[in-house]
Amino acid sequence: MKLSQSPAFRVGLSISIATGLYGVSFGALSVASGLDFWQTMALSLLLFSGGSQFAFIGVIAGGGSGLAAMGAATLLGMRNGIYGMQLNALLQPRGWRRFAAAHVTIDESTATSTGQTDPAEQQRGFWTAGIGVFVLWNAFTAVGALAGAALGDPKQWGLDGAAVAAFLGLLWPRLKGREPVAIAVVCALATVLAVPLVPSGVPILVAALVAAVIGWFSHGRRDEGLEPDVDPYAAEHDAGRRAARTAEEAG
C-alpha cells in the first residue's frame, strides 16, 4: 500500500499538524513564565509530553520551586507508562526501536495507533503521529519562544490568561461523564483550600494526592482521564454519536 493511501498515516499527519501548532502557545508561555529559550527547547525536545511541559512551567509561573515543578510534571507523566505498556503489547518494537518508541509515546501517538485495527496500520499510525508531532511540536515551540521573548510584558498581552485557557483546554476532553467532573471539582476545591496554607506549587501536588486516593479506592472506568488532548478520530466519533442519537430517536 502507498503511504498516502493509509488512513492511519493521514490521521497521524493531521493530528501532528493540530498538535504541533499549539506548540506555539507552549513556547510563548514558557518564556513568559521565566524560562529562557534553551530551557524551553529542552522541555520540548527531551521531556516531550505536552501536559507535563505545561505543568512544569505552570508551577514556575506561579512562583513554585523547581522541585514542585518536577513533581507535577512527573506525576502527570505516569499515564505515558500505561500507554507504553499498551503499545508494547500492540507494536512489539525490538532493539533500538523500543527506545525510540518510548520517547514518542504520548497521548496523540497512542490514540492514533490504538484507533486502528490492522497491525500494519497501528504501526504506521504510531510512528507517523509520534515523529510528526515531535518535529512540529519542537519547530513551533521555537517559534513561540522567540515570539514570546519579543512581546515584552506578558501580562499586557494576557499571556497569564492564555495559560489558564491552555490548562482548561487540556482538561476539557477528559471530562466525559459525571465521575471525571466530580474528580475535577474536588481537586479544584482542594487546591483553593491549600493555596494559603502551603508554599506555591505544593497545592498542585495536594490535588494529585487527592486524585490518586480517589482512583485507588473507587471503581469506575479503567481508562478514565486517559483521553488524548486532541482526538485523532473526532470526525468518526462525532458520526458515531450522531448515529446513536438518531437510532435512539427512531427507537
Next chain:
Amino acid sequence: MTLWWWLLLSCVLAYAWKLVGYLVPASLLRNPRTSRVAGTMTIGLLASLTVVNAVASGQSLALDARLGALAAAAVALLFRAPFLVVVLAGAGAAAGLRLLGWG
C-alpha cells in the same frame, strides 16, 4: 539546585515513565488500579493547574482578569473551538479586561 537541574531531572523521569511500559513485564502493570490512578491523577492535576493559574497569586487568592480568561476559554470549548483558538480567547479576554482597567 538551579532550575536547569530540576528541568533535566524532569526530562529523565518523564522518559523513565515511558520506558517502564516497554521494559517492565505487563503482568506487573496490568493491575487495573494502576491505570485508574494514572487517569484520575491526570484529571486532578489538570484541574488543579487550571485553578492555580486562574486564582492563585503567590500564597493568596486573587480575583482578577484571569477569571475572564477562564470564562472565555470555557465558552470557546463549549463551541468546540480548536485548542489554539481557546488559548487565544483566554489571552484576549485577560488583555481586554486589563485595557478596561480590571485586574
